[in-house]
Amino acid sequence: MKAKIVVADDEPRIRKMIARLLTDEGYEVMPVENGREAVEALLSFHPDVILLDQQMPVLTGVEALEEIKRISPNQVVLFVTAFGSISLAVDAVKKGAYDFIEKPFDNDKLVLTVGRAVEHSRMKGELSTLKKTLGEKQSSVIGENTGLRQTMIQVRRVAETNATVLIHGESGTGKELIARAIHTNSLRANGPFVAINCGAIPLTLMESELFGHERGAFTDAKEAKAGTFEQADGGTLFLDEIGELPLDAQVKLLRVLEERKITRIGGKKAIPVDVRIVAATNRNLDDEVKDGRFRLDLLYRLNVFTLILPPLRERKEDIPLLTNFFIRKYNRTLSLDVQSITPEAVKLLGSYGWPGNVRDLENAVQSAMILCTDGTIRPEHLPDRVKGYELAEEQSVAGSGGNSIREINAQIEKELILETLRKHSFNRTLTAEALNISRKTLFNKMKRYGLDSATDK
Incomplete structure (x- = not known):
């Protein structure tokens, strides 16, 4: 699902430029021309992030920020200022803005800041959902x-x-x-x-x-x-x-x-x-x-x-709980209606080594939900790396030396990296973000597995 961004700026040229830049980055953008329209967009558009220029008619950036925070205290807001004094921006941060951007701004830095704000917004949403979920199941989570x-x-x-x-x-x-x-x-x-x-x-x-x-x-x-x-x-x-x-x-x-x-x-x-x-x-x-x-x-x-x-492989008792949590999460965010997962599919999830840990499990569940058409996740809906792991592990243990499990994990990690590279058209920055590792770590792993020259073929 595309992240939603409201861009509030009274200068048409700046407003259109930012909107076009963020649209090209894959965001859904609503441009507005004053602070009052930004507040209205909060209620109608439900954005992940709002960019507020300081100098706007009807409501200034600070006035709009204060009203937005009264309506939705958790709303993520980026403050944009072109004035020489940094005090306005610092004051905005103290009043709840996530960060501020100075005009004239570098496009790459704007995209980087917006990306961080979107990630922060979604993390806050997931934390809120997780708190509610754990509030209902706290004893079972801790006891398991x-x-x-x-x-x-x-x-x-x-x-x-x-x-x-x-x-x-x-x-x-x-x-x-x-x-x-x-x-x-x-x-x-x-x-x-x-x-x-x-x-x-x-x-x-x-x-x-x-x-x-x-x-x-x-x-x-x-x-x-x-x-x-x-x-x-x-x-x-x-x-x-x-x-x-x-x-x-x-x-x-x-x-x-x-x-x-x-x-x-x-x-x-x-x-x-x-x-x-x-x-x-x-x-x-x-x-x-x-x-x-x-x-x-x-x-x-x-x-x-x-x-x-x-790591997740050392606390596999949590896999069914996490799987159910992710099913509820993506039923909501992807407008799906998955109701259950078969015991055979759960067994495969429990047999897999999960080199990417919880994020890896989340990606696998999300993928299976998209492929599932009748409301029940079955083994055939799971990624190939998960379906093939149990059999490969048994064969390797039976016919190989003592390092077989380590070798299997390395092979699975290599396949996960390659699969993620393909998913992101071999863009290494996006791949590192998806795997929740740094670009440097990704480069080192690609070199180790002979993927450093990998391209879309």
């Missing part, structure tokens, strides 16, 4: 899986403190959901939760994203901008894929953790920040330290409290 139960006990305990948390887990295990749970259950719950994927931001923008910049700090710095540390002031900053952070940025991050102050690029003033850090990685950071890719002193700073998320 000792590993997950222990993790949630630790989450609740550490949430009550202000300790820095490092989450270890494979891609797709739900590290951001755990980070949000820590924030939601903490004394900072009313403050902002800001997430940044250290593996998805270009190296040239990394320091600017984290620490912000002053006007004129570099070629495209038309206006001053607050970084994620300032945006998260009083709340929680989630640093996903922390192992991907470049060494020079690691040095600056360490200094911020020690001094609790940041200095914007091109700036001289040290700005105090009150931020709780939750970081996550799918790498072994001890090995990264040995190989010289991660600083030992930074690891000590981050590794105050460690949470380890078990």
